[in-house]
Amino acid sequence: MFHTRTLGLISSAAVLVLLAACTSNKPASSEAGGITVDSSADKCAVSTDTVGSGTLTFSVKNSGSDVTEFYLLADDGLRVVSEVENVGPGLTRNLTVNAKPGSYFTACKPGMVGDGIKAAFTVTDSGAQVGPTGDEATQHAAAAASYVSYVKDQSEQLLTKTEKFHAAYLAGDDDLARSLFAPTRMHWERIEPVAESFGDLDPSMDLREADLEEGQEWTGWHRIEKDLWPPTAEDNGGKTYTALTDAERTKYADKLLADTKDLNTRVHAADFTLEVDQIANGAIALLDEVANGKVTGEEEIWSHTDLWDFQANVDGAKVAYGTVRDIVAAKDPALATKVDERIAALQKLLDAQKSGDGWVLYDALSQADIKAFSDAVNALGESLGELTTTILGG
Amino acid sequence: MSDVPEAHDAPDRSPDQARAVSRRAMLGMTGAGLALGLGAGLGGAALTRTRSAGGAESAQVYPFTGVHQAGIDTPAQDRLHMAAFDVVATSRDDLVDLLRRWTYAASRMTAGLPAAESGTTGGSYHAPPEDTGEAADLPAAGLTITFGFGPSLFTAADGTDRFGLASRQPALLTDLPHFPADALIDAKCGGDLVVQACADDPQVAVHAIRNLARIGFGTVSVRWSQLGYGRTSSTSTSQSTPRNLFGFKDGTANLKAESPALLEKHVWVDAQDDPGATWLAGGSYLVARRINMTIETWDRQALSEQETVIGRTKDSGAPLSGGEEFTDPDFARVGRDGVPLIAVDSHVALTHPDQNDGNQMLRRGYNFTYGSDGLGRLYAGLFFLAYVRNPATQYIPMQNRIARDDLLSEYLKHTGSGIWAVPPGVSPGSVLDPETGAYIGESLFA
Numbered sequence: 001m002f003h004t005r006t007l008g009l010i011s012s013a014a015v016l017v018l019l020a021a022c023t024s025n026k027p028a029s030s031e032a033g034g035i036t037v038d039s040s041a042d043k044c045a046v047s048t049d050t051v052g053s054g055t056l057t058f059s060v061k062n063s064g065s066d067v068t069e070f071y072l073l074a075d076d077g078l079r080v081v082s083e084v085e086n087v088g089p090g091l092t093r094n095l096t097v098n099a100k101p102g103s104y105f106t107a108c109k110p111g112m113v114g115d116g117i118k119a120a121f122t123v124t125d126s127g128a129q130v131g132p133t134g135d136e137a138t139q140h141a142a143a144a145a146s147y148v149s150y151v152k153d154q155s156e157q158l159l160t161k162t163e164k165f166h167a168a169y170l171a172g173d174d175d176l177a178r179s180l181f182a183p184t185r186m187h188w189e190r191i192e193p194v195a196e197s198f199g200d201l202d203p204s205m206d207l208r209e210a211d212l213e214e215g216q217e218w219t220g221w222h223r224i225e226k227d228l229w230p231p232t233a234e235d236n237g238g239k240t241y242t243a244l245t246d247a248e249r250t251k252y253a254d255k256l257l258a259d260t261k262d263l264n265t266r267v268h269a270a271d272f273t274l275e276v277d278q279i280a281n282g283a284i285a286l287l288d289e290v291a292n293g294k295v296t297g298e299e300e301i302w303s304h305t306d307l308w309d310f311q312a313n314v315d316g317a318k319v320a321y322g323t324v325r326d327i328v329a330a331k332d333p334a335l336a337t338k339v340d341e342r343i344a345a346l347q348k349l350l351d352a353q354k355s356g357d358g359w360v361l362y363d364a365l366s367q368a369d370i371k372a373f374s375d376a377v378n379a380l381g382e383s384l385g386e387l388t389t390t391i392l393g394g
Numbered sequence: 395m396s397d398v399p400e401a402h403d404a405p406d407r408s409p410d411q412a413r414a415v416s417r418r419a420m421l422g423m424t425g426a427g428l429a430l431g432l433g434a435g436l437g438g439a440a441l442t443r444t445r446s447a448g449g450a451e452s453a454q455v456y457p458f459t460g461v462h463q464a465g466i467d468t469p470a471q472d473r474l475h476m477a478a479f480d481v482v483a484t485s486r487d488d489l490v491d492l493l494r495r496w497t498y499a500a501s502r503m504t505a506g507l508p509a510a511e512s513g514t515t516g517g518s519y520h521a522p523p524e525d526t527g528e529a530a531d532l533p534a535a536g537l538t539i540t541f542g543f544g545p546s547l548f549t550a551a552d553g554t555d556r557f558g559l560a561s562r563q564p565a566l567l568t569d570l571p572h573f574p575a576d577a578l579i580d581a582k583c584g585g586d587l588v589v590q591a592c593a594d595d596p597q598v599a600v601h602a603i604r605n606l607a608r609i610g611f612g613t614v615s616v617r618w619s620q621l622g623y624g625r626t627s628s629t630s631t632s633q634s635t636p637r638n639l640f641g642f643k644d645g646t647a648n649l650k651a652e653s654p655a656l657l658e659k660h661v662w663v664d665a666q667d668d669p670g671a672t673w674l675a676g677g678s679y680l681v682a683r684r685i686n687m688t689i690e691t692w693d694r695q696a697l698s699e700q701e702t703v704i705g706r707t708k709d710s711g712a713p714l715s716g717g718e719e720f721t722d723p724d725f726a727r728v729g730r731d732g733v734p735l736i737a738v739d740s741h742v743a744l745t746h747p748d749q750n751d752g753n754q755m756l757r758r759g760y761n762f763t764y765g766s767d768g769l770g771r772l773y774a775g776l777f778f779l780a781y782v783r784n785p786a787t788q789y790i791p792m793q794n795r796i797a798r799d800d801l802l803s804e805y806l807k808h809t810g811s812g813i814w815a816v817p818p819g820v821s822p823g824s825v826l827d828p829e830t831g832a833y834i835g836e837s838l839f840a
Contacts, residue, residue: 088716
């Protein structure tokens with residue numbers, strides 16, 4: 001799922017004005033030559049006011065009693081170069097910045113109010129190559145806009161196909177409904193982290209039977225899946241499966257369609273935006289989905305169409321990665337190459353299981369096939385894990 | 395995955411476990427099997443020089459008798475072997491006889507003695523040794539053995555009153571409900587009887603269950619057993635907070651032995667609690683959950699994500715609202731844009747007593763690892779053990795909430811489950827012998 005990466009939670013406008021952004025990390029070891037910052041109620045004690053250019057690590061300790069923030073500001077004392085926020089009292093958090101030579105200001109903001117306690121800070125030319133800062137803000141904005149367009153497009157296609165699925169299912173044309181099921185869900189799976197970020201829609205649309213709380217009503221795709229691929233009593237905990245009545249079919253199909261429309265409305269809202277780090281995290285979240293549910297065949301336990309979801313998650317991750325690839329390649333070409341290779345390796349495995357317009361069913365995979373998928377997902381997941389910090393710097 | 399590996403592999407012995415003084419050495423020093431009857435006092439004193447790397451507790455002996463059974467508020471030992479048994483005998487007398495023999499053997503083993511008087515080599519040359527022997531060289535290692543009774547002991551699934559105990563079944567002793575995302579494996583759930591053996595040496599804990607299982611053959615059948623290493627809670631303020639396999643400190647806010655009033659309130663069943671089950675006074679309820687962790691997925695989450703999910707820092711364990719490990723979390727403290735520093739759906743926010751009507755549990759869980767699964771992923775997790783006075787208020791509502799809302803649940807899968815009533819201890823000074831002695835659970839059969 002996609003909880004803390006949810007849209008809107010990381011909404012700080014500051015992200016867009018970064019020259020070189022920030023990341024939190026574990027406290028620097030002493031040999032790393034880190035700069036210590038002691039943020040108290042009325043002081044912002046920085047261990048040095050002059051350093052050589054390159055990668056700087058500020059270890060920000062909050063020795064006050066209020067929540068504090070620390071900023072590296074540009075020479076006008078206003079533009080945020082990088083920042084770390086939400087440092088609780090007593091806690092230490094790291095801020096890593098790629099800094100070019102120039103004049104800056106450091107600032108602590110205990111209590112998160114006011115202008116902060118500022119001091120001049122100088123970065124001298126150490127000769128170190130500092131990554132191309134270019135116009136990253138523009139790059140980030142372009143990546144975000146591109147990905148938002150993709151989300152909207154997938155949501156529209158999901159709605160169109162869900163309407164057809166809804167019609168077939170309610171008309172009692174179960175063969176048609178079964179054939180539409182997996183291809184329609186692919187549009188959901190491609191943007192799953194975004195859909196899940198609307199906390200109320202995911203439980204209503206995509207809950208598996210085992211995910212239910214006792215007494216909770218089961219709705220959504222998997223409820224209908226079970227009705228289209230009714231299990232034997234043996235596969236149903238010893239109970240004979242009772243097909244849904246026409247009234248129940250109508251109820252669940254209408255609800256699914258209404259939820260899908262709701263999702264489409266939300267991603268088309270004017271205030272629906274994404275930050276570049278959310279996109280990178282979204283790619284990681286999609287691979288987590290594959291690792292946790294699809295590799296193990298737990299997502300589609302009745303239809304066994306897990307490989308459609310698998311491909312769709314990979315599609316979504318590829319697109320998310322594609323929108324930030326230039327930024328990554330400029331900063332860490334080796335990482336970009338590695339991700340490219342690992343995506344290709346995973347896609348090759350998926351292609352090998354193609355069958356007609358789709359894929360073989362999960363229960364036709366051998367243990368060796370599943371193991372190969374698992375290894376490829378782990379390899380790609382590990383390198384995608386480096387994306388966010390590479391994009392944000394540090 | 396249904397084809398997960400079974401518990402074939404015991405955790406490795408650490409190479410630095412010196413066993414200079416041991417059960418066998420005791421035998422040698424005193425020259426005769428009879429001397430084993432000298433018991434815990436001498437044994438404990440004689441065995442204090444063992445295994446420095448394993449901690450000073452390795453020669454520790456905890457009394458078997460007491461108002462409460464040992465192994466609950468005892469400082470959590472490092473290793474676990476726990477087994478659930480189904481009773482195959484149909485006679486109440488056979489069941490009582492087993493409990494007597496188990497009580498006697500447990501009282502000996504927890505004192506650092508072999509399970510039976512003849513020990514490993516003191517019996518007939520033409521008979522199998524009464525004690526299996528693998529702990530002969532080892533001290534008591536803080537061994538405690540704790541017994542519990544499952545709902546199915548009282549009433550079978552078809553409603554049969556198996557041993558004339560149905561009328562004494564505690565009202566709260568019923569199978570746990572289905573929780574969201576439960577992925578339980580039937581063969582890892584339940585059991586008529588449960589035996590929790592904890593020790594600072596894995597071989598001592600495994601030896602205890604092995605010998606009790608052997609004594610039980612014909613009367614009981616092992617339903618499942620579970621190994622654990624690395625306690626994931628501290629139950630005493632004298633212990634440091636250990637880390638679970640996610641790398642975070644676990645059990646910071648646990649109930650501890652040094653707070654007897656809180657134990658009275660949250661752990662020990664009072665005689666007034668259930669008029670139909672006064673026999674349980676001084677006992678407790680044990681909830682076990684076998685929780686698999688998706689280790690690989692967790693490991694590739696950014697530190698910021700991991701700390702947000704838990705609600706504490708990874709290094710010191712301080713709540714994200716600030717302070718140090720034992721600082722109370724401040725759930726109202728907000729950061730930028732008014733967002734709480736501790737996420738409302740973080741593990742700490744959902745499990746803290748402040749968010750659970752003040753309810754607390756005494757947790758006593760262990761890490762487990764069975765090597766890797768068929769996909770090359772670590773087959774590992776946390777074997778959650780909690781002692782509560784009332785599972786209906788102290789466990790079930792919280793588990794429903796965290797299974798549904800907790801950010802951490804994404805990385806967890808519950809594969810085993812059980813609940814047992816844990817009777818009070820055997821009174822100090824009681825005569826313990828395998829024929830007519832006092833026994834664990836005697837109040838139930840009285």
